[in-house]
Amino acid sequence: MEQASSEATANYKVSLIPDGYKTFVDLTGGMGVDFTILSQRFILSVYVEQDPELCEIAANNFQTLGLQGFVVKNEASETFVEKMSLTDMVFLDPARRDDAGRKVIRIEDCSPDVSEIQNALLTKAKLVVIKFSPMLDISSAVKSLKKVSEVHVVSVENECKELLFLLSSQAEDTVYYAVNLNKGGNIEVFSFTPEEERSLEIPFTRTIGKYLYEPNASILKAGAFKSVAQQYAVQKLHVNSHLYTSDNQISTFPGRVFEVKEWFVPNKKNVKSFLSLTKKANIAVRNFPLSVAEIRRKTGLREGGDVYLFATTVADSEKIWVIGTKL
Secondary structure: OHHHHHHHHHHHHHOOOOOOOOEEEEOOOOOOHHHHHHHHHOOEEEEEOOOHHHHHHHHHHHHHHOOOOEEEEOOOHHHHHHHOOOEEEEEEOOEOEOOOOOEOOOHHHOEOOHHHHHHHHHHHEEEEEEEEOOOOOHHHHHHHOOOEEEEEEEEEOOEEEEEEEEEOOOOOOOEEEEEEEOHHHOEEEEEEOHHHHHHOOOOEOOOOOOEEEEEOHHHHHHOOHHHHHHHHOOEEEEOOEEEEEEOOOOOOOOEEEEEEEEEEOOOHHHHHHHHOOOOEOEEEEEOOOOOHHHHHHHHOOEOOOOEEEEEEEOOOOOEEEEEEEEO
């Protein structure tokens, strides 16, 4: 499954390569998964890796796979950049663990520190593509980097896998792309700008319509909370409840869609009535004081079945339960 996810995200990166690009440098070669797929779009590709054993393994693998036009360089990326010739595209996947093996989520703590070499990269490459952990804070990363033209938040089957930052010396504004890669090649893409998101004013609702919507993981990570409401004409429940509703079904909504069966304030009477007919449910908590485990303990609801229970908060800060079935 993990290998399939890696191939899916690598293939998505291929779609970002502009037409006419001929040369490519991967400054953090590693196991060569991304390099193997990306290099096939170029005439000349350079794999750079400071670990000599990985270089040897990669070279053998590339030959076995029949790759053409590749060069393997056993060097540190920072050293190679200093003498690197002009190239069309550079790719980096900075190491996200420190010397003690702990995961890091700041650009400055990754190796190489791209913020330190970005000037050289932008001088020598038309396009720089950097892969980061989905744990990274996007806004602070954009501030640390110069000339970010695009940020792609990439999920596979609604699980956020990676962040892709595209840098170019020609960049002015930054566009965010929330991407969800599904089985069968179906791709959900939602684009917006941080400026649009900040400037939008949308109403919140305290009533639930016939349908409930939960955005996919990429939209939530990208922070397109108001933009998605405006573009799909759905109402947001609360500023901190990232759920949406409408009376008309929006089948193209990028996320999960539920048909609402009922909704109520979870007082003793209403909960008792609900439990008299329902013994198991899939429970989700969105901006609600109790956890899923606490709700299960209090209600005795077993996991599973076709019923979905969303415990959340609406516009006037009232706590409610929304009961529905997935479409």
